Amino acid sequence: MPDRSDVLAALDALRDPKTGRGLVEAGLVQGLVVAEDRAGFVLEVAAADAAAYAPVRDAAEAALRALPGMTRVSVVLTTESPASPRPRTAGLSPEAQRQGRPQAPRATERPAHVRRVLAVASGKGGVGKSTVAVNLALALKARGLSVGLLDADVHGPSIPTMLGIGGQPEYRDDALQPKIAHGLKAMSVGLLMKADDAMIWRGPMASQALTQMLTQTAWGTEDQPLDVLVVDLPPGTGDVQLTLIQKTPLDGAVIVSTPQEVALADARRAHTLFQRVEVPTLGLIENMSGPVFGEGGTAREAERLGAPFLGALPLDAAIRRGGDDGRPVVAADPGGDVAKAFAAIAEQVAGALERA
Ligand SMILES: Nc1ncnc2c1ncn2[C@@H]1O[C@H](COP(=O)(O)OP(=O)(O)OP(=O)(O)O)[C@@H](O)[C@H]1O
Ligand SMILES: [Mg+2]
Numbered sequence: 001m002p003d004r005s006d007v008l009a010a011l012d013a014l015r016d017p018k019t020g021r022g023l024v025e026a027g028l029v030q031g032l033v034v035a036e037d038r039a040g041f042v043l044e045v046a047a048a049d050a051a052a053y054a055p056v057r058d059a060a061e062a063a064l065r066a067l068p069g070m071t072r073v074s075v076v077l078t079t080e081s082p083a084s085p086r087p088r089t090a091g092l093s094p095e096a097q098r099q100g101r102p103q104a105p106r107a108t109e110r111p112a113h114v115r116r117v118l119a120v121a122s123g124k125g126g127v128g129k130s131t132v133a134v135n136l137a138l139a140l141k142a143r144g145l146s147v148g149l150l151d152a153d154v155h156g157p158s159i160p161t162m163l164g165i166g167g168q169p170e171y172r173d174d175a176l177q178p179k180i181a182h183g184l185k186a187m188s189v190g191l192l193m194k195a196d197d198a199m200i201w202r203g204p205m206a207s208q209a210l211t212q213m214l215t216q217t218a219w220g221t222e223d224q225p226l227d228v229l230v231v232d233l234p235p236g237t238g239d240v241q242l243t244l245i246q247k248t249p250l251d252g253a254v255i256v257s258t259p260q261e262v263a264l265a266d267a268r269r270a271h272t273l274f275q276r277v278e279v280p281t282l283g284l285i286e287n288m289s290g291p292v293f294g295e296g297g298t299a300r301e302a303e304r305l306g307a308p309f310l311g312a313l314p315l316d317a318a319i320r321r322g323g324d325d326g327r328p329v330v331a332a333d334p335g336g337d338v339a340k341a342f343a344a345i346a347e348q349v350a351g352a353l354e355r356a
Contacts, residue, residue, distance in 0.1 A: 002067040004034045010063045011041075017052060023060065031260050033292055039064045040074040040292035040315075042260065047079040047125055047235070050156065074292045074315050076258065079125030079235060107248050113220030114148070116228045116353045119244065119253040119279070123266020125235035127258045128287035130158045131323050132313070133232035136254070138330040139339070139346035141183050145227035148178060148185040148219045152244060153234040154206040157190030164326020167191065175218035182331040185226065187217045207243040214247055228353060236266075237273040245277050251356040252282040254310065254349065259286055259297035267298070271305050282352045283308035285345060288315040308352075311345045313338065 002010075011029055012022035019026050023043075032041040043060065045053045057077040064073040110117055120133040133149060141147045151159035160166055163181035169191050170177040178185035189209050220226035234240050244250070253274045257267035271281050284305075286298035289312035302309035313319070319338060322329040330339045 001036055001069045002034075002039075004032070006067060007032065007034050007039050007064065010067055011060060014056065014059055014063060017056065018049070023056070028056075031262065031293075033294075035291075037069055038072040038292050039067075039070055040072075040076070042262070043075055043077045044262075045077065045079060047155075050077060050079050050125070053077055072292060074288070076288060076293070077126050078258075078263070107246060110248050111215050111217070111219055111229065113222065113225040114229045115225050116251045116356065117231060117248050118228055118282070118349065118353060119231045119233055119250050119274075120256065121233045121241070121253050121270045121274070122235055122256045122263075123237070123268070123270045124257070124263045127235075127256050127263050128313070129235070129256045130162060130232050131319060131328075132254070132256045132285055132287060133230050134159065134162045134323070134328045135319075135330040135338075135342045136346060136349065137184050137228075137230040138182060138328055139342035140228055140230070140350060142330070142334065142343065143346055143350055145350065146185075146220070146224065147183075148187070148217075148226045148229040150213055150217075150229060150231045151186070151188030151190060152210050152213075152231050152240055154189045154209050154240060155234060157188045158323075159186060159188045159232060160190040161326060162323045162328060165191070173218070176213065176216050178217050178219065181326075182328065185217075185219060187213045189213065207239055210240055210243050211247050214244070228350075237269055241273065245279065250274075250279040251353055252280045252349075254282050254345075255284050255307075256287050257284060257298045257301065258288045259294040261297070264297055264301045267301060268305065271307060280352075280356070281305070281307045282349055283310035285310050286312040289313060290315045308348065310348050311341055313341055 008024050012024040014023045016026035023029055028043055030042045030044055043057055057075045060075045061073055120129050122129045137147045137149045151157045165179045165181045178187045255267050255270050257263045274281050284298050284302040289295040299309040319329050322332050330342050
């Protein structure tokens with residue numbers, strides 16, 4: 001069996017494209033786990049570099065898998081969460097200023113013909129928010145609800161790929177027509193812009209795009225309102241999150257984390273943001289749970305925060321493949337274990353939204 005030093009040597013033989021140094025020397029290998037036939041680590045890069053490092057992640061996985069006796073391997077590419085926005089307190093009451101509340105004239109009405117709005121959030125990037133948003137939306141739909149999915153990740157939209165949709169949405173009857181995929185109504189800035197444009201949007205434009213998708217999409221009709229709009233947020237606690245909070249009442253948030261402490265610390269921050277704006281955290285979900293990265297950390301964190309723990313999803317190659325191929329695992333294998341895990345989470349979420 002290879003030991004830790006073999007693993008480190010294999011990883012350091014790969015070059016960091018930015019600095020030209022070995023991955024280990026460049027400080028890119030974090031949270032390395034080596035145990036018997038398993039190895040995994042977190043490759044943490046700046047948010048702007050995420051796409052450039054995807055091939056590095058793949059090469060690192062291949063290098064680990066090539067070590068004799070190594071059977072379970074995983075490298076997770078995560079991004080540093082962008083800094084929290086500057087506290088904007090001008091114009092607030094002294095009381096609100098003391099509490100450091102964001103300047104948020106809160107919306108009182110949901111988008112037209114939408115009954116409930118659910119945010120899927122995380123502190124850290126790359127922990128599986130979009131994967132959870134898509135599959136949770138499908139699991140809610142499987143309960144007989146009509147469900148929409150809004151990709152609010154205006155800087156790095158991934159929902160079109162995950163659902164296998166593309167092409168400009170139609171503008172008809174004064175509204176953007178959502179794309180229908182696997183029975184979900186979906187809207188993403190990735191559909192509105194050419195591939196690379198979205199990445200360079202500045203704050204105000206990004207917020208404007210989000211507002212437009214939220215309020216000008218034909219999510220439902222008078223006769224057939226949308227039961228739940230699932231919003232896939234970008235990582236962190238920045239402008240887009242604040243825009244969303246200002247533009248629609250949120251009926252709840254689910255927070256996705258991986259079991260590692262670095263991710264849990266960010267999950268805590270996301271929970272705090274929602275608490276501050278009085279959005280109930282419906283619960284925490286542990287993603288990529290299992291022997292490589294550990295398990296149980298998120299459940300313990302939920303208990304500390306006094307929030308429900310909704311369930312754990314395994315680190316599973318089929319989950320990643322489903323996202324890459326546009327056939328999310330809940331749709332591709334509705335009877336499988338992962339779909340069952342999502343069904344159990346959806347049951348709790350649907351119950352909480354019903355009570356909201
Ligand atoms: N349980 C899992 N098992 C295996 N791979 C997973 C799992 N969950 C997510 N992934 C993969 O990890 C990568 C990141 O997932 P995803 O895009 O859902 O994260 P995210 O939190 O939305 O990222 P971002 O912060 O960039 O929006 C994707 O390649 C996805 O397929
Ligand atoms: Mg995402």
